[in-house]
Amino acid sequence: MTYALERHSLEALREALDVLERGFAHLPAAPTAPLGHEGERVLREVAEKLHDNYPYFHPLYAGQMLKPPHPVARAAAALADWVNPNNHALDGGRASSALEREAVVQLAAMAGWNDHLGHLTSGGTMANLEALWVAGKLAPGKKVAASRQAHYTHERVSAVLGLEFVAIDTDRRGRMSMEALEHELRRGEIGTVVATLGTTAAGSVDPLPRILELQQRHGFRVHVDAAYGGYFGLTGTLAPEARAAFDRMGQADSFVIDPHKHGLQPYGCGCVLFRDPSVGRFYKHDSPYTYFSSAELHLGEISLECSRPGRAAVALWATQRLLPLVRGGEFARLLERSRAAALALHARLAANPRFVTAFAPELDIVVWAPRAANAAEASARSRAIFEACARRGLHLAVAQLPAAFFDHDEAHVTAGAPMVACLRSVLMKPEHLEWVDRIAAILDQATDEVLASAPAATA
Ligand SMILES: Cc1ncc(COP(=O)(O)O)c(C=O)c1O
Numbered sequence: 001m002t003y004a005l006e007r008h009s010l011e012a013l014r015e016a017l018d019v020l021e022r023g024f025a026h027l028p029a030a031p032t033a034p035l036g037h038e039g040e041r042v043l044r045e046v047a048e049k050l051h052d053n054y055p056y057f058h059p060l061y062a063g064q065m066l067k068p069p070h071p072v073a074r075a076a077a078a079l080a081d082w083v084n085p086n087n088h089a090l091d092g093g094r095a096s097s098a099l100e101r102e103a104v105v106q107l108a109a110m111a112g113w114n115d116h117l118g119h120l121t122s123g124g125t126m127a128n129l130e131a132l133w134v135a136g137k138l139a140p141g142k143k144v145a146a147s148r149q150a151h152y153t154h155e156r157v158s159a160v161l162g163l164e165f166v167a168i169d170t171d172r173r174g175r176m177s178m179e180a181l182e183h184e185l186r187r188g189e190i191g192t193v194v195a196t197l198g199t200t201a202a203g204s205v206d207p208l209p210r211i212l213e214l215q216q217r218h219g220f221r222v223h224v225d226a227a228y229g230g231y232f233g234l235t236g237t238l239a240p241e242a243r244a245a246f247d248r249m250g251q252a253d254s255f256v257i258d259p260h261k262h263g264l265q266p267y268g269c270g271c272v273l274f275r276d277p278s279v280g281r282f283y284k285h286d287s288p289y290t291y292f293s294s295a296e297l298h299l300g301e302i303s304l305e306c307s308r309p310g311r312a313a314v315a316l317w318a319t320q321r322l323l324p325l326v327r328g329g330e331f332a333r334l335l336e337r338s339r340a341a342a343l344a345l346h347a348r349l350a351a352n353p354r355f356v357t358a359f360a361p362e363l364d365i366v367v368w369a370p371r372a373a374n375a376a377e378a379s380a381r382s383r384a385i386f387e388a389c390a391r392r393g394l395h396l397a398v399a400q401l402p403a404a405f406f407d408h409d410e411a412h413v414t415a416g417a418p419m420v421a422c423l424r425s426v427l428m429k430p431e432h433l434e435w436v437d438r439i440a441a442i443l444d445q446a447t448d449e450v451l452a453s454a455p456a457a458t459a
Contacts, residue, residue, distance in 0.1 A: 132192065151196070163191075173204055192223055201399045208251075254273060264319050338427055400421055
């Protein structure tokens with residue numbers, strides 16, 4: 001049996017379009033631009049061009065943080081495109097602005113916030129930029145600190161904002177080192193600490209409770225980057241340290257969560273939230289063109305971007321309506337399956353003498369290195385196995401990580417360089433749980449091939 005793309009939502013979309021159309025039935029008839037034969041031909045051409053992608057929607061794509069949106073998100077976004085609302089000002093998107101506010105309230109509730117300021121953004125980078133922009137306004141001249149495993153954009157965004165950035169070392173599990181942070185804090189120059197709850201490369205969760213303790217002593221702003229990991233706070237299967245970090249998320253000053261990562265949304269949907277709504281004063285501005293239709297708040301008044309896609313709010317609202325963001329709910333169970341898949345794959349790899357695993361996954365990312373004589377050889381093998389897997393239809397990722405993450409191994413096989421290219425898999429589709437055996441089997445065959453073609457004396 002071959003793979004079939006989901007199509008049922010097309011029927012549902014057609015029916016929803018009828019409902020949408022009824023709302024505008026009072027308008028006089030006006031011609032609509034038809035797609036036409038040439039348009040149909042172009043559409044088929046586009047479909048051909050899109051073949052040149054990894055199959056992100058399939059369980060054998062187990063590489064980066066990529067997965068298809070939920071069918072309801074995809075259909076709701078398409079439905080919104082017939083209206084094409086702009087959530088900058090209320091006259092550009094009244095209904096979708098209301099849906100954005102409701103959807104963001106539900107995201108804020110994950111941190112236990114009733115009162116907050118927040119809005120959707122184009123993604124995690126823009127959301128973090130806004131959080132650091134506000135942080136910089138509140139502590140001018142002070143530095144931003146984030147771990148060396150924090151997303152690379154924190155350093156870049158800090159530079160854009162004219163804020164100095166300090167990278168803090170991590171421990172051997174990829175979490176911000178509290179000793180290194182405290183050392184830096186003693187200099188008295190840090191205005192903001194970014195705690196990452198779910199690092200991009202390895203899914204490590206920074207020890208937020210301890211960062212909050214240090215905040216009491218040293219006084220700084222805490223921003224949580226939960227762009228990738230945030231939704232895991234809803235799950236019931238986290239290890240105690242990660243659980244404790246997610247439980248304290250509400251004590252941060254701001255946080256970022258990306259619905260377009262684990263929130264089942266099409267790209268173009270991040271979210272920034274502030275605990276203190278009065279930071280809205282920094283956004284205050286007037287628009288001579290757009291804020292005339294209502295005295296109510298226009299979302300453009302509390303966001304840095306002007307035009308923003310109403311479709312993102314519509315899709316997110318629809319998804320959260322179907323799969324509410326509650327602990328123990330269906331959405332939480334889907335995430336628990338992803339984490340279970342990661343733990344299962346990690347256990348398989350740990351039992352395989354040809355690999356060296358890093359720490360057990362805190363969320364749903366697994367990283368491991370091929371056993372080798374040194375870091376250079378392990379790195380070369382990682383790349384070769386990545387390619388051999390791809391030839392067999394299994395798509396993993398390769399990440400550069402500190403060799404120390406793998407250094408628990410008695411053979412010190414990653415010696416010789418501070419960094420090693422290792423294999424990485426984000427098992428972010430719930431279906432991955434049923435595919436772990438197959439993924440491990442393909443990985444085994446690919447590793448056989450690589451070791452057979454390079455029978456290193458050192459193997
Ligand atoms: C922890 C974290 N922060 C920020 C980002 C950047 O988000 P975006 O790619 O949506 O701009 C990512 C992306 O993977 C991430 O994992």
